[in-house]
Amino acid sequence: MWNSLYEFVRVDRNRELLPIVRPSSRGCPNILFSLENIMPDLKRTLLAADTPRLVLDRSRLAANIRNMQARAEAAGVALRPHIKTHKCVEIAIMQLEAGAAGVTTAKVDEALVFIKAGIPSLTLAYPLLRAKKLDRLLKAAKKRSTGMRFVADSEAGVKALSAAAKRRTMELRVLLKIDVGLHRCGVAPDSADAVELAKLIASTPGLRFTGILSHAGQVYSATNAAEAEAVAQEEAHCMALAKERIEATGLPVREVSVGATPTVLATKDFGPATEIRPGNYVFLDSTCVRLGLAQYRDVALTVLASVVSKNDTYCILDCGSKTLSSDMGAHGGSNGHGFGQAWSLDDRDMAGQPLVVEKLSEEHGFLRRDPDSGWDPDLGERVRIVPNHSCPVANLAVKYLVLNEKGKSRKWSVAARALVR
Amino acid sequence: MWNSLYEFVRVDRNRELLPIVRPSSRGCPNILFSLENIMPDLKRTLLAADTPRLVLDRSRLAANIRNMQARAEAAGVALRPHIKTHKCVEIAIMQLEAGAAGVTTAKVDEALVFIKAGIPSLTLAYPLLRAKKLDRLLKAAKKRSTGMRFVADSEAGVKALSAAAKRRTMELRVLLKIDVGLHRCGVAPDSADAVELAKLIASTPGLRFTGILSHAGQVYSATNAAEAEAVAQEEAHCMALAKERIEATGLPVREVSVGATPTVLATKDFGPATEIRPGNYVFLDSTCVRLGLAQYRDVALTVLASVVSKNDTYCILDCGSKTLSSDMGAHGGSNGHGFGQAWSLDDRDMAGQPLVVEKLSEEHGFLRRDPDSGWDPDLGERVRIVPNHSCPVANLAVKYLVLNEKGKSRKWSVAARALVR
Numbered sequence: 097m098w099n100s101l102y103e104f105v106r107v108d109r110n111r112e113l114l115p116i117v118r119p120s121s122r123g124c125p126n127i128l129f130s131l132e133n134i135m136p137d138l139k140r141t142l143l144a145a146d147t148p149r150l151v152l153d154r155s156r157l158a159a160n161i162r163n164m165q166a167r168a169e170a171a172g173v174a175l176r177p178h179i180k181t182h183k184c185v186e187i188a189i190m191q192l193e194a195g196a197a198g199v200t201t202a203k204v205d206e207a208l209v210f211i212k213a214g215i216p217s218l219t220l221a222y223p224l225l226r227a228k229k230l231d232r233l234l235k236a237a238k239k240r241s242t243g244m245r246f247v248a249d250s251e252a253g254v255k256a257l258s259a260a261a262k263r264r265t266m267e268l269r270v271l272l273k274i275d276v277g278l279h280r281c282g283v284a285p286d287s288a289d290a291v292e293l294a295k296l297i298a299s300t301p302g303l304r305f306t307g308i309l310s311h312a313g314q315v316y317s318a319t320n321a322a323e324a325e326a327v328a329q330e331e332a333h334c335m336a337l338a339k340e341r342i343e344a345t346g347l348p349v350r351e352v353s354v355g356a357t358p359t360v361l362a363t364k365d366f367g368p369a370t371e372i373r374p375g376n377y378v379f380l381d382s383t384c385v386r387l388g389l390a391q392y393r394d395v396a397l398t399v400l401a402s403v404v405s406k407n408d409t410y411c412i413l414d415c416g417s418k419t420l421s422s423d424m425g426a427h428g429g430s431n432g433h434g435f436g437q438a439w440s441l442d443d444r445d446m447a448g449q450p451l452v453v454e455k456l457s458e459e460h461g462f463l464r465r466d467p468d469s470g471w472d473p474d475l476g477e478r479v480r481i482v483p484n485h486s487c488p489v490a491n492l493a494v495k496y497l498v499l500n501e502k503g504k505s506r507k508w509s510v511a512a513r514a515l516v517r
Numbered sequence: 518m519w520n521s522l523y524e525f526v527r528v529d530r531n532r533e534l535l536p537i538v539r540p541s542s543r544g545c546p547n548i549l550f551s552l553e554n555i556m557p558d559l560k561r562t563l564l565a566a567d568t569p570r571l572v573l574d575r576s577r578l579a580a581n582i583r584n585m586q587a588r589a590e591a592a593g594v595a596l597r598p599h600i601k602t603h604k605c606v607e608i609a610i611m612q613l614e615a616g617a618a619g620v621t622t623a624k625v626d627e628a629l630v631f632i633k634a635g636i637p638s639l640t641l642a643y644p645l646l647r648a649k650k651l652d653r654l655l656k657a658a659k660k661r662s663t664g665m666r667f668v669a670d671s672e673a674g675v676k677a678l679s680a681a682a683k684r685r686t687m688e689l690r691v692l693l694k695i696d697v698g699l700h701r702c703g704v705a706p707d708s709a710d711a712v713e714l715a716k717l718i719a720s721t722p723g724l725r726f727t728g729i730l731s732h733a734g735q736v737y738s739a740t741n742a743a744e745a746e747a748v749a750q751e752e753a754h755c756m757a758l759a760k761e762r763i764e765a766t767g768l769p770v771r772e773v774s775v776g777a778t779p780t781v782l783a784t785k786d787f788g789p790a791t792e793i794r795p796g797n798y799v800f801l802d803s804t805c806v807r808l809g810l811a812q813y814r815d816v817a818l819t820v821l822a823s824v825v826s827k828n829d830t831y832c833i834l835d836c837g838s839k840t841l842s843s844d845m846g847a848h849g850g851s852n853g854h855g856f857g858q859a860w861s862l863d864d865r866d867m868a869g870q871p872l873v874v875e876k877l878s879e880e881h882g883f884l885r886r887d888p889d890s891g892w893d894p895d896l897g898e899r900v901r902i903v904p905n906h907s908c909p910v911a912n913l914a915v916k917y918l919v920l921n922e923k924g925k926s927r928k929w930s931v932a933a934r935a936l937v938r
Contacts (some may be wrong), residue, residue, distance in 0.1 A: 105832070146647070146650065147938065148658075148938065149938070152828070180879060180880070202879070202880045203880060222825070222835075223734070223787050223825045223826050225825060225896070225897050226567070226897075228567060229567065250826065250896055252896050252897060257859070275828070279828055279830065280826070280828075280831075280833055280878065280881055280883070281881070282826075311877060350671075402646070402647070404643070404644045404645075404646060404702070405644050405670055405671065405701070405702040405703075407696070407700055407701075409700065409703075412701055412702055414643075414937075414938075415937070417842070417844060417909055418909060418912050418935075418937050419937050421838070421843065422844050422849065422909070423838060423843050424876070426879070427877075427878050428843070428876050428877055456848075456849055457734060457847070457848050457849075458601060458623070458908055458912075459601070459623045459624060459937065460701055460911060462701070466728075475646070475671055475673050476647075476673060476765065487879055488838055488843070488879060491839050491879075491913075492912075492913075492935060492937075493935065494935055513935075514839075514914065514915055514935075515568070516569055516835075516837075516839050516840050516880065516913075517567050517568065517569065517835075
């Protein structure tokens with residue numbers, strides 16, 4: 097099954113080998129970037145690039161991928177990253193090469209990008225009801241022999257999956273979606289629906305009941321690491337309860353898939369989970385920094401922007417809501433202040449105090465000037481911004497400018513951007 | 518100069534002729550859509566389409582274009598619509614055919630789309646400082662003989678334009694950007710800078726001082742039509758002051774360009790303006806409805822979405838912040854409640870009470886169920902949503918599904934989407 101992935105790797109001539117990065121004692125290294133002797137090359141590349149654009153720090157990205165894989169392996173669970181954050185085939189391949197079991201996607205059209213690229217195993221973690229969507233997905237998955245898993249949270253969803261399985265003469269693995277507190281999709285772990293739907297999936301022709309799946313997205317409204325850990329514990333509790341109740345009917349729950357980046361960073365005990373599905377960890381953003389789960393220098397994705405005008409209060413940047421998004425955090429959450437934190441290009445480690453992007457128009461960012469900060473960007477100066485929520489920011493861009501530790505750059509496509517169907 | 522536009526029109530075989538729409542007494546007609554005998558065809562088309570997607574109501578779009586043109590002509594000013602809202606060549610052509618003097622764009626790469634499509638006259642209403650950007654724009658404009666205007670609000674901007682004019686042996690028309698209260702780009706009308714920069718532009722080789730330009734974006738935080746009109750009056754006052762002070766130095770201010778959709782809808786007296794540059798009026802959105810400047814049935818752009826899950830509180834829709842954006846309004850403004858208003862497909866005129874999209878995840882909308890509303894969408898049911906701010910919503914989509922009054926559909930490309938540089 098891995099053959100198809102390596103076929104893809106072989107034919108993609110733009111692909112680099114993974115860089116070798118020395119891990120630091122704190123787990124998320126950025127040692128190479130802090131060496132003063134290579135800084136001029138990096139800065140030169142950033143000064144030459146047109147703005148606004150998304151810059152990916154290659155060694156931070158690699159470190160984030162390696163660290164999460166190590167965390168999963170230490171806990172004895174599989175890692176199946178959600179690609180909604182990066183939407184990029186090159187990054188999915190880095191994740192698989194590091195040891196990920198497959199990927200997770202939300203929408204059918206974004207799944208097709210990864211299936212066609214040869215990713216061998218994929219969970220479509222979104223309720224599907226419509227024959228047309230299912231058919232276009234299954235056609236591609238069958239052709240590529242992609243290992244697929246689906247979710248369902250309603251009788252209508254189970255019927256739609258069964259009908260699609262029949263049309264394409266396939267057996268589909270189905271996970272029951274459990275609501276662990278976000279109150280979005282899924283059935284409550286203590287509900288009659290949880291048991292009845294599991295039994296329905298198991299007894300429906302063409303479907304194989306594979307386990308249960310959750311997303312504790314409410315963690316994004318936590319205010320610190322302890323609160324995030326409490327959400328992870330509640331998720332573990334809900335999933336253990338659902339598993340126990342379903343297994344009491346004689347039905348084995350083989351897989352228990354959980355995950356959001358803050359919950360998996362906040363705990364080492366995943367309870368009954370067999371798999372975690374974080375997405376945001378590849379890039380991180382100021383939300384995880386606010387929660388105390390990462391530092392700014394761990395963030396791999398920044399927005400490079402230029403000052404195009406200045407007034408008494410603000411430096412006006414050439415990036416607005418059409419670059420930074422107007423998200424204050426995931427799921428409508430807020431980090432309290434502004435739409436991004438900006439640093440000087442000279443502060444590679446983001447160790448100093450940032451200036452805040454306080455307001456956004458569509459193509460303008462209002463960077464609040466601060467006379468006490470010691471940094472007042474000049475007209476034309478470039479800044480690097482850590483966004484509140486990296487996922488929608490990546491979705492707004494066409495390409496990443498990927499920089500290695502020597503300042504060499506290449507471009508990767510945000511291949512699954514805007515594929516919301 | 519118009520030849521190049523008509524060349525484009527001729528070679529684009531997908532382009533339809535404009536529909537003939539009967540204007541109603543209230544100026545923004547939707548008569549054809551309310552005829553019951555054609556509703557089944559429209560509904561059939563909407564039921565067949567995959568979701569989520571952006572639907573454009575062709576006759577509402579045509580009416581909005583025609584009505585704004587009539588408003589400009591009645592006031593004796595030119596209309597130069599901002600394409601940031603639609604980013605679509607087909608719509609720009611409709612605007613020009615209705616009588617627009619040209620178009621306005623924010624960024625260089627989006628301008629290139631319209632230059633290459635043969636749009637004959639274009640204002641780049643964004644401060645440009647960088648030689649690389651100016652050169653790629655001027656190269657294309659020169660090749661197509663596109664009539665270009667630029668803005669400047671700093672000495673550095675004037676120098677950059679002059680250097681570019683010299684490199685490409687062109688004369689560039691430059692408008693001085695005036696800050697009329699948004700406090701973003703531009704110089705204050707009563708400042709020494711306003712007079713000095715106008716004189717600098719006029720005396721700089723390669724540049725022709727053409728006039729002054731403003732954007733009263735603060736109007737989006739108004740709460741009613743009277744407040745919006747007051748912003749328009751303040752803008753007119755500022756522009757009259759700037760014009761008078763510059764002309765007192767002996768320098769004629771030939772053009773006075775103003776505009777945002779709410780200010781131009783809220784007033785009939787544009788003061789010293791010679792040109793208006795609204796953008797949002799082609800689609801409208803719930804912001805203009807909130808201000809009392811339009812009704813929901815005037816809105817040409819809606820998001821078609823499906824219910825994919827239901828819980829006690831919400832219908833979960835397949836459109837989240839990656840479709841609706843997380844904008845509460847333009848320039849960070851808010852309309853107070855939620856991320857869109859949803860109607861049943863049976864309520865074509867949006868006359869009934871909508872349900873509110875109260876929260877968003879990236880790919881999920883939380884539509885609040887309301888037992889008193891008489892409408893509780895079923896699992897799988899389609900809804901039509903009016904967004905808070907149509908501009909970023911269009912920017913997130915790849916195509917518009919354009920429907921005419923008979924339910925026939927075609928697709929138009931959001932050709933300048935994501936072109937933020």
